[in-house]
Amino acid sequence: MDKDSINQVIEGGLLPRRALLKASALGLAGSFVVPVRASQDWMTHAGEPQGEYGQPSPFARLKREQTGGHPLGQAAGSSSTPLQDLNGTITPNSLHFERHHSGIPAIDPARHTLTIFGDVRRQLQFSYEDLLAYPMETHQYFLECSGNSFRNTLNAPLDLTAGSLNGLVSGAEWTGVPLHYLLDEAGIDSAARWVIAEGADAAGMTRSLPMKLALDNVMVALYQNGEPLRPAQGYPMRLFVPGSEGNISVKWLHSLKVQGMPAYTRDETAKYTELLTDGKAEMFSLAMGVKSLITSPSGKMTLNRKGIYEVTGLAWSGAGAIRGVEISADGGVNWEPAALQSDARPMALTRFRLPWRWVGQSSILQSRATDTQGNIQPTRTVALARYSAAGFYHYNGIQSWHISNAGVVKNVYV
Template sequence: MDSSELKPIAGGGLLDRRLFMQKGLCFSLAAMAAGSSEASMSSSQRLPWMREPGKAFSNYGQPSPYERRTIRWTMGNEMAPGNGVSWTPLHDLEGMITPNGLHFERHHNGVPQIDPQQHQLLIHGLVRQALVFDLQDLLRYPMTSCLCFVECGGNSNAGWHRRPIQTAAGYFHGMASCSEWTGVPLRILLEEAKVKGGGKWMIAEGADAAAMNISIPLEKAFDDCILALYQNGERIRPENGYPLRLIVPGWEGVVNVKWLRRLHITNRPTMARNETAKYTDLLPSGKARQFSFVMDAKSLITSPSFGQRLLEPGLYQISGLAWSGRGRIARVEVSADGGESWAEAELQAPVLAKCFTRFRIPWQWEGDNTVIKSRAVDESGYVQPEREALIARRGRHGYFHYNAIVSWKISAQGDISHVY
């Protein structure tokens, strides 16, 4: 079945005709099979059988050639080769983990090809003992793993436009991905370097041609930052920061410095381009939000969404992702009548702090024009805002940190579009 065409669950018409089914309803195999012509077929008729020997072993697995449409969408800067972005196809994925080859990218001057035997990490500045580590040194330290999302501060920025963009959900909101990162807790190395009393900030710098650097409060560095060497069980790939990446859970992507080579401990932020001219938000008052590190709660319905189509009235599953840099997602509410009423979706376990959370809810579509949307609430009590409320608070000069509720309009013909 083409992912752009969503078929209703067979037997859905037997259920009552409310917008949402009762909480806790599951799609049973029996319900899915009811009314299906395939149910009466014999197994020999239904199941394909490979009669010839298959392909040989490979040294590294690749996706099926039938899944070639599930790709990152890339966009470069013609005036500055190596500067650009790629989006994760969230609309084509399931679960909570992003495959390494589909993790979004944001590069400022290309992807460096770094020999791990030559790479080193320097920790210096307001420390009692400057330290230099090579990769073999770091591999000897105790490691830890954390599941967390990384989201660019510029993710979803088309939401600031006056007209709603019409593109796939992932190619609009896909500068966000979720992985298991494994590496050395940063606090271990900072304790070894013995930070001096005046040290309040850490300047992290990458080894790329842009010499990307950014300021991070030391309190966060000692809390939960990781010097990541592995992503989803394998060594980090070059476009994701090989051979060493700083992971700062829950904070905007720019501070998760790739190709990490230097940590400079100082008493003040460096006021680099990417924390002054960029990644700040000009407010209606004329002041600018700066160092707004934490990514606020956000949710997104990925199915059904733009580019997909409902074939006929019936029972469908609404599914999507929610995340928050403040902690765990407490609940996700879904509306199928443009916000007139809301129902709480089921959160797929595990529900982890600062991590993608998959939500699902069964929905009976009657074949009418309607608008579906979701809103996330995190454990701090923060509620994802409507677009109008976000603009009223932040003004119309924004580019970064867009996290408003996303609305999909479904026509009587089953076509889906993005609406405000």
């Protein structure tokens, strides 16, 4: 590929993804001269000694944002991952989103048990130490709150960051005991169709899990990104239901009741159900829809030069792996396929990238994901039409970022 073809600006300035690898070789980023002698003070004396538990650079300024208030107060609220400040597909444990219904319990694992009861041959109780002795599996999965991106269901677009708008999703490597090992040990009755999972927090979060899912890829997770779960993520143990709305991955897992019917708890009837326009509501709508967003450039950023930028973001689907992501720089008229990370995993965050030349003109950047089941991420209008106008769960509409002539990036509705 020669320089002319790199410079060939297709609609809106998006460059074909073949250009992705070649662009740097042409020195588009410019060059600079490194002086021979140390000129920074950190080069001339010993730094801080090694610590017990690492901290990020203070220059990185990483923090979660509190995602709105809650009538009950801060402990029943949520905080969102700063997606715009991260890259790759793993969310650091300190920045994983949180949503609690009555705060974070301080559980001593020596006084915590997991009990399997109900329609089983043998009711069984396990300690944390017991579970550590079981065979485990390790998988990367996304976790997304059912209410993620609820702010984009509001009538007027809010001028916020990608994380504030869409950061109730995170990606991690989860390690734990496959749930079916424990259910097999208890011996489930042939008529049992549901497993009711209960948490040990003050809210006693309780959700009904279909047996079909419970026997598939659900785990009792004990580790997140290699370390024991953080208290905010369910220490010492949580249910993890890949691809499903986050609320059913019950944290601080305390009991599992096996029975023929769902429990119809408050959090699967009054909450986490989706009202339709005719007044009926969908219940047990677990799988999260195919979704993506551009994390850079994104809301509250400013492009301070013309030229080449890497448009990058995340895509995921509760129905399988991501098969493709397309990017538009002209508000959805033309779409160009982005490069995907080579190992796009089922029900995991997938990173996409595409070079883009910004020529200083007003533009609208969007991404649109397709999963391996052929589901295509809908426009905001189509996504909103699925549910009652007041609905805010399971919103997966396309995120649009407007770049002004001055380079200011803002959330807009198209």
